[in-house]
Amino acid sequence: MRIGVFVCNCGTNIAGTVDTAKVASEALTFADVVYATNYMYTCSEPGQQEIQRAIGEHGLQGVVVAACSPRMHEPTFRRAVEKAGLNKYMFEMANIREHVSWIGNDKAANTAKAADLVRMAVAKLRFNQPLFSSKMPVNKRLLVIGGGVAGIQAALDCADGGMDVVMVERKQYIGGKMAQLDKTFPTIDCSSCILGPKMVDVSQKENITLYASSEIESISGYIGNFTVDIRKKATYVNWDACTGCGACMEKCPAKNTPDVFNENLGSARAINIPFPQAIPKKAVIDARHCRQLNGKKCGVCAKICPVKAIDFEMKDTIVTEKVGAIIAATGYDLFDHSVYGEYGAGRYPDVITGIQYERILSASGPYGGHIQRPSDGKEPKNIVFLACVGSRDASVGRPYCSGVCCMYIAKQAILTKDHLPESNSYVFYMDIRAPGKNYDEFVRRAQEEYGVQYIRGRVAKIYPRGDRMVVQGADTLLGVQVEVEADLVVLATGIESSAGAGELAEKLRISYDQYGFYMESHPKLRPVETNTAGVYLAGACQGPKDIPSSVAQGSAAASKVQSLFAHDTIETNPQVALVNERNCIACGKCIQVCPFGAIQWKELRGGIKKAEVLPTVCQGCGVCNATCPPKAVQLQHATDNQLLAEVNELCA
Amino acid sequence: MERTNTLSIRQSRDTDFIREVEEASGQDVSKCYQCGNCMGSCAYTFAYDYPVTQIMRLVQLGQKDIVLGSSAIWLCANCQACTTRCPNDIDVARVMEALRIMSRKSDTVSLPDIQAFYDEFLRSVKTFGRVFETGLLPIYNLRAKKPFTDFDLAPRLLMKGKLTFFPALVKKRKKIAEIFEVVKRDRFSKDGKARPEPLSSKTDI
Numbered sequence: 085m086r087i088g089v090f091v092c093n094c095g096t097n098i099a100g101t102v103d104t105a106k107v108a109s110e111a112l113t114f115a116d117v118v119y120a121t122n123y124m125y126t127c128s129e130p131g132q133q134e135i136q137r138a139i140g141e142h143g144l145q146g147v148v149v150a151a152c153s154p155r156m157h158e159p160t161f162r163r164a165v166e167k168a169g170l171n172k173y174m175f176e177m178a179n180i181r182e183h184v185s186w187i188g189n190d191k192a193a194n195t196a197k198a199a200d201l202v203r204m205a206v207a208k209l210r211f212n213q214p215l216f217s218s219k220m221p222v223n224k225r226l227l228v229i230g231g232g233v234a235g236i237q238a239a240l241d242c243a244d245g246g247m248d249v250v251m252v253e254r255k256q257y258i259g260g261k262m263a264q265l266d267k268t269f270p271t272i273d274c275s276s277c278i279l280g281p282k283m284v285d286v287s288q289k290e291n292i293t294l295y296a297s298s299e300i301e302s303i304s305g306y307i308g309n310f311t312v313d314i315r316k317k318a319t320y321v322n323w324d325a326c327t328g329c330g331a332c333m334e335k336c337p338a339k340n341t342p343d344v345f346n347e348n349l350g351s352a353r354a355i356n357i358p359f360p361q362a363i364p365k366k367a368v369i370d371a372r373h374c375r376q377l378n379g380k381k382c383g384v385c386a387k388i389c390p391v392k393a394i395d396f397e398m399k400d401t402i403v404t405e406k407v408g409a410i411i412a413a414t415g416y417d418l419f420d421h422s423v424y425g426e427y428g429a430g431r432y433p434d435v436i437t438g439i440q441y442e443r444i445l446s447a448s449g450p451y452g453g454h455i456q457r458p459s460d461g462k463e464p465k466n467i468v469f470l471a472c473v474g475s476r477d478a479s480v481g482r483p484y485c486s487g488v489c490c491m492y493i494a495k496q497a498i499l500t501k502d503h504l505p506e507s508n509s510y511v512f513y514m515d516i517r518a519p520g521k522n523y524d525e526f527v528r529r530a531q532e533e534y535g536v537q538y539i540r541g542r543v544a545k546i547y548p549r550g551d552r553m554v555v556q557g558a559d560t561l562l563g564v565q566v567e568v569e570a571d572l573v574v575l576a577t578g579i580e581s582s583a584g585a586g587e588l589a590e591k592l593r594i595s596y597d598q599y600g601f602y603m604e605s606h607p608k609l610r611p612v613e614t615n616t617a618g619v620y621l622a623g624a625c626q627g628p629k630d631i632p633s634s635v636a637q638g639s640a641a642a643s644k645v646q647s648l649f650a651h652d653t654i655e656t657n658p659q660v661a662l663v664n665e666r667n668c669i670a671c672g673k674c675i676q677v678c679p680f681g682a683i684q685w686k687e688l689r690g691g692i693k694k695a696e697v698l699p700t701v702c703q704g705c706g707v708c709n710a711t712c713p714p715k716a717v718q719l720q721h722a723t724d725n726q727l728l729a730e731v732n733e734l735c736a
Numbered sequence: 737m738e739r740t741n742t743l744s745i746r747q748s749r750d751t752d753f754i755r756e757v758e759e760a761s762g763q764d765v766s767k768c769y770q771c772g773n774c775m776g777s778c779a780y781t782f783a784y785d786y787p788v789t790q791i792m793r794l795v796q797l798g799q800k801d802i803v804l805g806s807s808a809i810w811l812c813a814n815c816q817a818c819t820t821r822c823p824n825d826i827d828v829a830r831v832m833e834a835l836r837i838m839s840r841k842s843d844t845v846s847l848p849d850i851q852a853f854y855d856e857f858l859r860s861v862k863t864f865g866r867v868f869e870t871g872l873l874p875i876y877n878l879r880a881k882k883p884f885t886d887f888d889l890a891p892r893l894l895m896k897g898k899l900t901f902f903p904a905l906v907k908k909r910k911k912i913a914e915i916f917e918v919v920k921r922d923r924f925s926k927d928g929k930a931r932p933e934p935l936s937s938k939t940d941i
Contacts, residue, residue: 426777426821476769477823514771544776544821558772558781563790565781 085210088119088144089202090135091180092126092151098185103195107150107180110199114206118142127157135161136168145170146209150178150202171214173658173721178205200734207729215658215720220700222308223408224649225250229300229588232260233631234623235413236282237638238645239292245646249292250405252314256297257362259283260415264345266445266453268631269495270526276361276448283363293405296364301402303591304681306701307618308408308654318398320369320377321355325393328365330357332385332394341373343450347440349458350450355385355394359448367393409618409645412592412602413638414585416624419474419482419577426545427473427575433459434553435546435573438492445499455503457572460551464507464571467500468555469493470543471513475578484599486578487628490517493576494527497536509536510568512543512557520632539566546573579628592619601627612641620644659721660702661709667716668694674708674717683708683717740802753800760834767824768792774818774828784808788818788828795831804839810847812836849880862916865906870899 089111093099104122111120119142123131126149138144147170149161154177162172180198188194224247228239231253239249257263263283265275286292301313338354345358352358354373357365367385375382376396386394418439422430434457436444447453457464471493475486490513497509511530516538518524530536541558548554555568581600589596594614595603602625605613612620620641623634648654661674661683670693675683680703686696695717697708706719715724758765775781775789785807786794794803803809809832818828845851853876860872877883893899906912 472771472823478767479823479825514769541772541776542823544773544817556776558776558787558789560770560772560775560789563775563787565776565778565787 085116085145086118086143087114087116087146087148087206087209088135088138088142089114089117089121089148089150089206090126090131090138091120091122091198091202092131092149093122093124094151094181094185095125098151098181098198101185101189101191101194102180102198103191104150104198106195107198107202111148111202111206114203116146116210117206119144126151127160132160132164135164139165139168139170146174146176146212148176148178148202148205148209150180150198150205152181153179153183171216173215174209174212176205176209176212178202203733204730207733208726211723211726211729212721217655217658218699219653220308220656221653222649222651223310223406224248225405225407226645226649227252227310227312227405227407227410228413229410230260230413230415230623230625231255231258231286231294231296232413232415232623232634233262233279233282234415234625234629234634234638234641235260235411236279236286237635238411238413238622238642240282240285240289241639241642242645243289243292245642245649247291247646247649249289250312250314250407251286251292251294252298252300253294253296254299256319256366256368257358257364258286258294258296259363261439262631263359263361264347264439264442264446266442266447266449267495267499269491270520270522272495272498276359280361283361287363294364295403296366297368300588300591303410303593306703307648309700310407310410310618312405312407312410314403314405316401316403318371318400319366320371320374320394320396320398321367322393322395322398323364323366325391326366326389327391327393328357328362328367329390330367331388331390332367333357335384335388337382337384338373338375341370346443346450347437349436349440349443361448369394409620409648410592411620411622411638411641411645412588412594412614412625413622413641414582414588414625416579416628417582419480419580421473421575421577423480424473427470427543427573428546432546432548432553432573433457434464434571435575437575437577438489438496439577441496441574445496445503453503455500455507455572462571463504465504466568466570467497467507467509467572467574468543468553468568468570469497469509469511469574469576470555471511471576472542473575473577474580475576476514482578482580482599484628485517487517488630489576489578490527491520491523491630493574494518494530494536496574498530498534501534501536509534510555510570511536511538512541512555513538514540514542520630541566579624582625585625592616594619601625612637612644618648656700657704658699659704659719660699661697661704661706661717661719663695663697664716664718665694667714669714669716670694671713673711673713677707677711679703679705679707743797743799745797748801749798750800751798753803754795754798756838757795757831757834760838761827761831763826763828763831765792765795765826765831767826768796769824771823773821773823777817777821779815779817780808780811780813783811788812788832791835792826792828792831795835801844803835804842804844805846807846808832809835809839810845810850852876852879858916862913863909864903865909865912866904868903870901871903 091104091108093104108120108122111117119138125131147165158177165175166172178201184194184198226242226249228235228251239251243249262279268275297319298314298316301315303312305311332355333353336353336355341352341354342348343350343352355367355369357367371377428435443449471489474482500509518527539559541560543557545556546553552569553573555570557566559566585600593616602621604611605615622638622641674695682698682701683695686694708717709719772789775787778788781787812832814829816829839845856876860867877885
């Protein structure tokens with residue numbers, strides 16, 4: 085084989101601590117290397133042309149580039165050698181930047197290590213074989229998991245583009261957390277007024293199939309061809325018949341059912357439609373509180389229902405959908421403040437959370453939009469807001485900033501003044517994080533126009549005095565302790581990952597961080613992709629986010645799906661396992677260990693069994709290769725021979 | 737100490753001091769983001785010259801003279817409310833304790849009476865095996881040069897049995913006195929450097 089080596093200076097990134105000319109001259113002594121040079125920026129257009137020129141001029145059959153991580157530029161160089169007539173797998177990359185020049189200052193040692201890495205790459209390249217990908221069809225249907233504002237945006241964008249969309253929502257209604265909000269910052273527009281039309285669109289678009297009260301059971305397949313099992317949970321109401329008239333709710337005798345949509349501020353009925361604008365507007369029976377389902381005599385709803393939609397015998401069912409891409413938009417949950425003993429650990433009825441206050445402010449909320457205390461229904465005069473409850477607090481395992489609380493407190497304080505002009509609002513904060521468009525102006529307005537008293541310091545404790553709550557904290561700007569007697573205390577509980585995010589990530593085969601937020605492929609340049617091809621992210625499942633960012637990410641993920649679906653076929657990755665049938669002893673170990681179910685039995689003439697890899701399912705992990713006793717299964721482009729050649733060079 | 741309204745940070749910033757406080761307390765003071773929770777929790781903020789949040793800030797800025805000369809570190813009752821509530825898991829009370837020890841070593845104790853109380857308290861424990869209040873209080877009062885403070889409370893406390901005429905008999909009080917010797921020997925060896933070592937297992941209390 086005739087091999088050419090190109091050592092990149094990367095400006096001073098590599099040349100600063102590696103003698104690239106020396107690496108190139110050393111490379112000329114390696115077996116099969118007929119040409120070697122160093123170059124300022126190999127990834128630049130003239131740099132690529134230099135590679136192509138050398139291929140033609142020196143009759144190169146393989147190319148090694150010693151530069152940055154293959155994650156950066158391997159595709160660039162593969163394209164370059166392909167243009168010059170080589171198979172793109174006759175190319176190897178030695179990472180002498182992230183693995184060498186950036187991590188050490190000893191130029192002699194760095195140069196020696198860089199030469200070693202190049203020697204290994206050359207040794208491997210000598211065993212490389214041309215590989216060819218095949219094409220397979222793309223199923224142009226999209227699955228959106230989660231029906232919050234991010235998922236809705238992604239679904240509508242793709243549906244507008246003419247694609248079939250399947251939306252799966254765990255709750256009985258779509259809209260997510262935004263549906264629970266009263267108004268939105270910084271424009272104070274009504275949340276349900278701006279979200280409502282989008283929710284209605286989802287239910288009316290013919291190419292969107294909505295599964296509410298449903299969860300993902302399992303996912304198999306790969307980009308372009310996923311198979312998804314969806315568990316439709318038993319609602320005990322036949323939704324095809326239910327008209328959402330609400331007669332059942334009025335007559336249901338189980339009056340002590342917690343009102344989850346109103347954050348337990350009131351009580352609902354066991355059969356319930358959570359709010360007037362709910363999409364789908366269908367009733368669901370809460371099996372834990374229904375009298376009939378708990379062995380008592382009832383069945384009132386079944387008698388009252390004018391369309392006979394009640395079905396106490398209903399069971400969960402599984403439906404299977406085939407899609408080509410998946411967007412995870414599973415949103416977030418709110419921090420449980422009961423770990424804060426000093427704030428009452430949830431004991432005090434008049435110490436509530438931000439989302440509870442949203443429900444109190446909302447006209448469709450438990451008090452009809454009139455601000456009152458949960459304990460005695462009195463109108464509060466002094467209201468204290470606490471920022472950073474479960475945010476920026478390492479002692480409760482939440483060291484990150486939730487990003488939205490500063491803004492929603494300012495909004496709630498402004499709305500409080502609108503509702504109760506005689507009231508006084510106090511905000512305890514550490515820093516104001518308001519980097520969005522018109523955000524800081526909004527917080528200033530709360531202070532300047534609405535007279536909200538901002539106090540810079542954390543609150544140490546909250547305790548009752550008479551029928552009021554004493555909030556004791558600090559004003560660190562003055563260096564004094566501060567005490568406020570409050571009628572109502574609102575804790576701005578922070579954002580945490582959605583319950584069950586980890587289990588879903590495992591089904592999607594995507595990774596998540598230590599807090600349960602899904603990992604994007606690159607924090608800056610691939611913000612909505614995951615490391616699993618065909619799976620994209622939108623909204624707060626990736627990290628705390630406000631509505632504008634969630635919507636933007638929903639659209640971004642949708643555009644990624646549309647560019648995928650713009651092709652009828654996708655190229656398969658040929659770096660997959662391959663069975664050499666002559667060596668296969670049919671022990672079946674590879675079939676057992678394959679995490680993707682990509683290996684199956686194949687029967688030859690005469691009933692001889694052999695293992696066979698399904699190249700479209702194989703993800704190229706190499707577990708079968710490591711397991712196979714006679715080494716009959718080999719992972720293409722990382723075969724035993726190739727890896728051993730590298731190790732031999734290193735140990736020579 | 738007088739409050740300072742101008743700090744020439746470059747001149748007065750003592751980085752060795754920051755390191756010494758961190759070593760003596762085992763805490764990373766740079767973790768403090770000045771939320772004020774310790775100050776809000778502290779029962780003695782009203783009496784401090786610098787609230788505890790500001791003591792932490794002054795340590796971050798390496799302001800050795802102000803910190804070691806402050807009354808706050810001596811008024812601290814070591815109740816540990818600050819430690820309990822610190823969102824960054826800093827043991828603030830231990831930082832205060834380290835500062836008291838450093839203040840003694842550098843001979844900058846701002847409230848010698850309180851230092852005297854610590855001394856007399858420990859002397860009482862060493863002598864009697866536990867505190868003998870009826871002995872401790874008059875001696876402390878004499879040392880603090882206010883002999884009649886709280887004197888009027890004595891009869892009532894005696895009648896209620898809160899004070900006794902004779903020290904309680906503690907078993908093996910000599911062994912307790914030995915603890916003091918062991919600590920002195922182990923922790924303040926020749927170089928005067930603190931060596932936090934556990935007592936030898938032979939010490940039978």
